[in-house]
Amino acid sequence: MAHRPYKAKDHFFKKAHDQGLRARSAFKIDEIARRFSLFKKGQAVLDLGAAPGGFLQIIADEVGDKGTIVGVDVVAIRPLARANVKTAVLDVLADDFDVKLLELYAGAYDVVVSDLAPKTSGIRSTDEARSLRLAGKALEVSRTRGRPGGAFVAKLFMGGDFEAFRDDVRAAYADVKVVRPEATRGGSVEVYLVGLKRK
Ligand SMILES: C[S@@+](CC[C@H](N)C(=O)[O-])C[C@H]1O[C@@H](n2cnc3c(N)ncnc32)[C@H](O)[C@@H]1O
Numbered sequence: 001m002a003h004r005p006y007k008a009k010d011h012f013f014k015k016a017h018d019q020g021l022r023a024r025s026a027f028k029i030d031e032i033a034r035r036f037s038l039f040k041k042g043q044a045v046l047d048l049g050a051a052p053g054g055f056l057q058i059i060a061d062e063v064g065d066k067g068t069i070v071g072v073d074v075v076a077i078r079p080l081a082r083a084n085v086k087t088a089v090l091d092v093l094a095d096d097f098d099v100k101l102l103e104l105y106a107g108a109y110d111v112v113v114s115d116l117a118p119k120t121s122g123i124r125s126t127d128e129a130r131s132l133r134l135a136g137k138a139l140e141v142s143r144t145r146g147r148p149g150g151a152f153v154a155k156l157f158m159g160g161d162f163e164a165f166r167d168d169v170r171a172a173y174a175d176v177k178v179v180r181p182e183a184t185r186g187g188s189v190e191v192y193l194v195g196l197k198r199k
Contacts, residue, residue, distance in 0.1 A: 012183045016054065022078075023054030025115060027183035028192070029153070030058050035179070036194055038111060038151055042066040046101075046109045046145065048092055048138050049116030049155075051075040059113070060085050070105050092116060092137050101145070108147035114138030114154040117190070128159030128189075135165060135193075142198070143172055152195035159189070169195045 012024040021027075033039055039062035047055050050071030059069050060082045069085045071077055077087040090100050116138060118130035135156045142152040152173060156165060170176045173195030180191050 010185070021054050021057055022052040024183055026054035026058050028181035029055045029113065029115075031181045031183065032153055032179055032192060032194060033058065033062060036151070036177070036196060038153070038194075039063055039067075040110075043110035044068040044105065044107055045070070045111045045113065046105075046141070047071040048112070048114040048141065049073055049134070050087065051077045053077050053080055053087075055113060055115055056080055056082075056085055056087075068105060068107075070101075070109075072101070072104075092134065092141070098141075098144070101141070109142075109145050109150065110147060111151045111153070112138065112142035112146045113152075117155060124159070128157045128161070131155075131157035131190075132159070132161050132165060136168075139165075139168060139172065142195070146198055148198050150198045152193075152198070154193050155190050156193060157189045158191055162191075166193060169193050171199075173198055 012027055016024045016026060041064040043063045045059050045063055047069060050056050051073035056069060056071045063069060065084055067084050071087045072090040074091050076089050086104060088104055090097055116134035118127060118134060120127045135154045138154045174197035177194045178191050179194055184190060
């Protein structure tokens with residue numbers, strides 16, 4: 001089943017709470033970061049679909065005080081006490097998104113991360129299509145705003161068009177991996193596509 005109700009007291013939920021992390025999803029980016037040595041000190045990173053800020057907490061530590069992290073979401077992100085993190089309320093599918101994003105930071109990003117996920121309807125094909133649309137936008141942003149040689153991570157619900165999307169990522173990145181992090185809830189259909197070495 002694709003979209004289980006939130007299981008509030010599972011292992012990763014408790015672990016996140018104990019470590020002062022805002023979301024259990026923090027462990028997913030932590031695992032991906034370690035596996036692929038994704039981040040380095042001083043890098044610029046874009047986090048799409050960043051609320052409530054679990055990924056941001058991990059990435060802020062990874063890139064350090066000299067790094068820059070921009071986090072955007074349709075939902076407001078409670079401020080993090082980190083000078084290197086900038087957040088904004090933006091809809092990635094809005095017509096003016098690209099312009100607004102550029103206003104936040106004009107440089108090229110070393111890594112573009114997307115944990116964007118649609119509000120699920122329970123209708124699998126609809127949810128897959130919405131997830132794909134969000135991941136497609138993330139890939140477009142990584143192509144236009146990511147630097148050559150940089151990396152891309154995007155969450156996607158597995159479904160009919162998964163392979164076509166993976167091919168699109170392969171067209172832009174020399175090395176593409178599919179990852180299902182340990183902290184992914186049992187029964188979830190989500191996976192992360194990791195693109196390394198942007199062409
Ligand atoms: C799984 S959550 C992200 C969790 C986050 N990575 C963390 O660690 O705290 C997915 C997010 O995607 C956001 N989202 C969905 N559609 C969006 C859109 N069109 N534009 C911006 N954010 C969107 C949701 O508001 C939600 O906060």
